[in-house]
Amino acid sequence: MAKAQVFVQTCDDFRIQKPLQNYFENSLNLYAVDLKTDLGGVKEIFEGTPKRDWIFENIQASIDKHGIEKVILINHTDCEAYEKFQTPEEEIHTHEIQLRHAVSDVHAKFPSLQVEAYLIVLAHLDEPTTIHKVI
Numbered sequence: 001m002a003k004a005q006v007f008v009q010t011c012d013d014f015r016i017q018k019p020l021q022n023y024f025e026n027s028l029n030l031y032a033v034d035l036k037t038d039l040g041g042v043k044e045i046f047e048g049t050p051k052r053d054w055i056f057e058n059i060q061a062s063i064d065k066h067g068i069e070k071v072i073l074i075n076h077t078d079c080e081a082y083e084k085f086q087t088p089e090e091e092i093h094t095h096e097i098q099l100r101h102a103v104s105d106v107h108a109k110f111p112s113l114q115v116e117a118y119l120i121v122l123a124h125l126d127e128p129t130t131i132h133k134v135i
């Protein structure tokens, strides 16, 4: 079996791809990633839509086919799937809450998997793009 290190669920926004790839390799030492992207990242998991079941099927396939033992969920700021927020603080807080809920949902469905969540804060004004661990 070709073994992957992790299954990643994130948004399909083009702006996050390069920062994410660099972060995987340079900060997390991840080179074998089963990557799934959907607009809004974990929004479908958080809202419990039928797409959540499809994401879960993809996780199951990565377990069966690539032996993954870990899932990473990633959202980002300035995401087209979300309404505009009043303040950057509100935006980050909302994403962090949804990521924590999504981690619980994935963990409830796959108790044996390790589940983590990260938030990408895209470059804004003079601030560079940053990525931090939420849970």
Ligand SMILES: [Zn+2]
Pocket: 011, 012, 013, 039, 040, 041, 076, 078, 079, 080, 081
């Ligand atoms: Zn997005």
